[in-house]
Amino acid sequence: MSLRHSxxxxxxxxxxxxxxxxxxxxxxxxxxxxxxxRSRVEPVYPDLARKMNLGGTVKVEVxxxxxxxxxxxxxxxxxxxxxxxxxxxxxxxxFEPAPVETSGVLEFKFDAHR
Numbered sequence: 001m002s003l004r005h006s007x008x009x010x011x012x013x014x015x016x017x018x019x020x021x022x023x024x025x026x027x028x029x030x031x032x033x034x035x036x037x038r039s040r041v042e043p044v045y046p047d048l049a050r051k052m053n054l055g056g057t058v059k060v061e062v063x064x065x066x067x068x069x070x071x072x073x074x075x076x077x078x079x080x081x082x083x084x085x086x087x088x089x090x091x092x093x094x095f096e097p098a099p100v101e102t103s104g105v106l107e108f109k110f111d112a113h114r
Contacts (some may be wrong), residue, residue: 035043035095035102038068043089043108049081055112058086063103068095 016109049055058078065071075083086108092104 008105034065035068035098036068036091037093038096039094041092043082043085043087043110044083045082045110046085049079049085049110052081053112054079054081055110056082058082060086060090060106060108061103062090062093062106063101064095064098065101066098068097070094071101076105078108082108085110 043058056079059076061074061076062070063072070091070093073087075087078086086106089108090106095102
């Protein structure tokens with residue numbers, strides 16, 4: 001297994017274990033950079049989703065500015081009833097500063113039985 005694939009496997013395992021994204025990865029001249037989350041905002045479970053007993057995962061692609069704020073966010077997967085809540089939460093996340101913009105995908109898991 002290559003070093004790059006090992007890093008991707010570790011990142012996927014971290015996401016699976018924690019139930020959410022733990023950082024974003026980006027390429028630069030020196031290799032991979034990991035940006036840590038400074039503040040994470042959990043999505044508000046929509047009333048309609050609760051009434052429908054709806055759960056699942058929503059994926060939100062984000063572009064993080066050098067200062068750590070979310071510059072852009074768009075839903076790339078998940079149920080439409082849950083998507084708005086995940087998108088609003090993703091926009092409020094803050095990451096550690098870095099010399100360049102980075103991008104990645106955040107995963108928000110909604111459990112209908114919580």
